[in-house]
Amino acid sequence: MSPSWRKPAGMIVILLLxxxxxxxxxxxxxxxxxWHPAAQLVFYVVTGIIWITPLKPLLRWMETGRWR
Incomplete structure (x- = not known):
């Protein structure tokens, strides 16, 4: 079984993201x-979590070749 080109391409896309x-x-x-330090904390926690959202379909594509 040969390695898929999707995994290296997906890793590059993740790093770019x-x-x-x-x-x-x-x-x-x-x-x-x-801002107040508590508001900064909330902002950075929320934005630190939001970037994960597009990863699920990307990781699925890397494994299966399908977006859904």
Whole structure:
């Protein structure tokens, strides 16, 4: 059984997703930095969890070749 090209491609997409998401969140740092520390904590926890949402279909595609 030969390795699938989907796994390396999926890993690259995951790394790009993380990089883009980090750049987007960091672009808000000047605004978020002025907030109360508790509000900052909530913001960073929520945004730290949100990026995981598109991973399930991507990981499914990497394993099976289907999005659904």
């Amino acid at each position: 993380i990089g883009v998401w980090c750049a987007v969140i960091v672009s808000f740092s000047s605004i978020v930095g002025a």
